[in-house]
Amino acid sequence: MLAERGPAALSARRLVREVGASTMAVYTHFGSMPALVREVIREGFARFMERLKKVRTDDEDPVAELFALCRVYREFAVAEPHVYAVLFGGSGLAGFELDDSDRDMGVYVLRVPRDAIVRAMALGRFREADSWLVVRQLWCLLHGLSDLERTGYLRADHLGGGVGLGDFLELVLRDFAVGAGDTVEAATASLAESAGRNS
Amino acid sequence: MLAERGPAALSARRLVREVGASTMAVYTHFGSMPALVREVIREGFARFMERLKKVRTDDEDPVAELFALCRVYREFAVAEPHVYAVLFGGSGLAGFELDDSDRDMGVYVLRVPRDAIVRAMALGRFREADSWLVVRQLWCLLHGLSDLERTGYLRADHLGGGVGLGDFLELVLRDFAVGAGDTVEAATASLAESAGRNS
């Protein structure tokens, strides 16, 4: 219901009407609406991780692998914006607020891209630095892009002729890699390398 | 009320109780709660612009000016997180949803940093490129950082010893400038240059 009809549709009464039960069902099984939402976002994080795990590791070109991961990140946010909003956007759904343990699940997914970043550093593609800082830097970029797109702030018709949001992401990723130490040429090559091979 | 007590506190009844009126006051003056929230965010955008306008232009070092603007951006998000959440986070407050004209006000503030970026390109500090694309790239970074900080995902104790969120922003800004074409040395120098002179 959250994914398809949005946060407003996810109410206790609508929910129990759907399954043909009374409001009590929510409280015997979950305790409260926030607790129910918590289970929903558990499922959301699982779906997210599942998508990320599908990206093949690439020891020869970890930067291309990283780019593929970034595409999957945005694609998830675009595919399930309402879920993404609750997972990372701090959307207050039925009084639900993110918990420390919830956020730990969010931070946990960073392990995947960090791994690629570490390998990019080992290969000399990225400047030697704290990989956790770098992956968070990338996170800011990805969350910012995904969230601004979700809220309608970032739209294709703002980007000038012929530039779509997919192209914009490419641009952002290339400049990120350059900022991390890669050359413009190598980054552009890895971008092309990673283009077709998501999933 | 939004700024101090959060979105849950901004209800029609609480509001009219505060000013000693009945709920009708909301509807005669604003029409609906979403419309009232719209006026609130108008005020929010105004406050935001006011802060940005306080940053002095610097034709000799537009990159330093840009960095100063970025600090102000984050400082606003930290100072008024609830307001920021409604302005840019797509927080659904009392059924309020961002309008196209609302978003135009948000996009309008981009003019200020874009101006600095154009000058940085003219001086050869930044690679020649579509300045609107570059400023949106920076926006993703700033919004991502501010929003992840607001939702509690980005915390000082995740960044390793001694690195605060202010330091993290510096790092992010330096790498952004490098990604945009600046040298590491010049970017670091502008960072130091812009350090003390906000407001």
Added chain:
DNA sequence: TATTAACCATAACAGCGTTACGCTGCTCCT
């Protein structure tokens, strides 16, 4: 002065999350 418009207090409605109460039907122990 008479008329009209704006303004707002009252009371109500639907929907929200939540909870006290009571019934039903299952399980387990003797």
Added chain:
DNA sequence: AGGAGCAGCGTAACGCTGTTATGGTTAATA
């Protein structure tokens, strides 16, 4: 086999939310 205990859930209610129809008060206008 039979009775005790209890988990699960339907009913109805409470207080909260945004919203609105009604009607009375006030102020400005003709």
